[in-house]
């Protein structure tokens with residue numbers, strides 16, 4: 001029987017659900033070897049070029065699995081909203097941003113943070129457009145803010161359209177960049193090693209980002225400019241901040257809100273967590289005008305934003321086992337012992353332990369999942385409020 005008078009030639013709705021709710025496209029990447037080719041899958045919602053536009057990607061660090069599960073849950077919510085005609089802007093979701101990294105395994109271990117062919121950290125060295133943009137667009141800026149936004153976006157798109165990619169990795173970066181470059185909203189979904197939910201953005205986006213911070217339940221929201229590693233999120237927000245400074249007599253709004261969200265730790269791959277996080281992102285998209293509806297006000301914030309230079313990245317003073325003495329979520333004081341470094345080969349087991357201290361008062365929000373470290377490797381992150389003397393220059397870990 002044909003439901004609701006559907007002509008017999010049209011298949012049931014579920015048969016072509018993707019056409020009715022989201023458009024799924026594939027972007028092929030350059031083949032790294034004969035017989036092998038990877039691609040990006042892109043889920044698009046709403047009318048192309050509708051505003052506002054949101055771009056979300058998951059797991060550019062491919063071993064940060066919680067982000068992909070959040071994207072999966074979010075795509076189900078967005079499919080439903082699209083089916084009901086509730087998408088009011090354009091949403092572009094890349095649920096697996098790094099198929100190259102996701103295929104990198106050595107002896108059973110997934111290694112998705114660095115490209116094994118020498119390309120480095122997948123979330124570092126994203127292009128810095130500021131000089132090229134200032135030169136290209138600066139003379140064209142006028143007194144109409146909306147027109148300036150259009151010109152700057154066109155300038156970024158033009159710069160990207162002139163680039164070509166010879167390698168699979170370069171093609172991945174360029175493809176993701178072209179999808180994100182003109183968005184009003186860019187959310188880069190990650191996780192830490194073992195951590196509470198936390199968030200990074202540039203200072204010019206605060207307090208505009210306070211609702212995102214509250215909505216996702218961020219326990220540490222950190223503002224940095226520049227963080228020193230050129231992560232993906234800064235590639236899209238920093239040019240607006242820089243052009244505002246460079247051309248103070250021209251109205252240039254912060255037209256791209258871009259942030260990196262860390263959805264806990266690498267082992268926190270749980271449906272109930274991902275569903276909770278996806279629902280938070282969905283409400284945020286509603287509040288920002290991407291999906292119609294009436295979301296409740298954001299919950300009480302779990303933290304104030306603090307400078308990234310106030311985060312103590314506690315390092316191991318040597319090689320050995322890391323025995324934590326404090327739990328994630330605990331407030332600690334400068335001088336407190338966060339962990340002990342244990343040398344199980346010490347001649348005298350009584351002398352086998354060295355204390356590892358934090359140098360700031362703050363929230364202990366991230367630690368290493370693998371409880372073994374070499375000298376200089378990160379053991380803990382403690383979010384304080386006051387910038388730290390030893391935290392100058394490059395703030396991001398590698």
Ligand SMILES: [Zn+2]
Nearest residue numbers: 061064190191
């Ligand atoms: Zn990451």
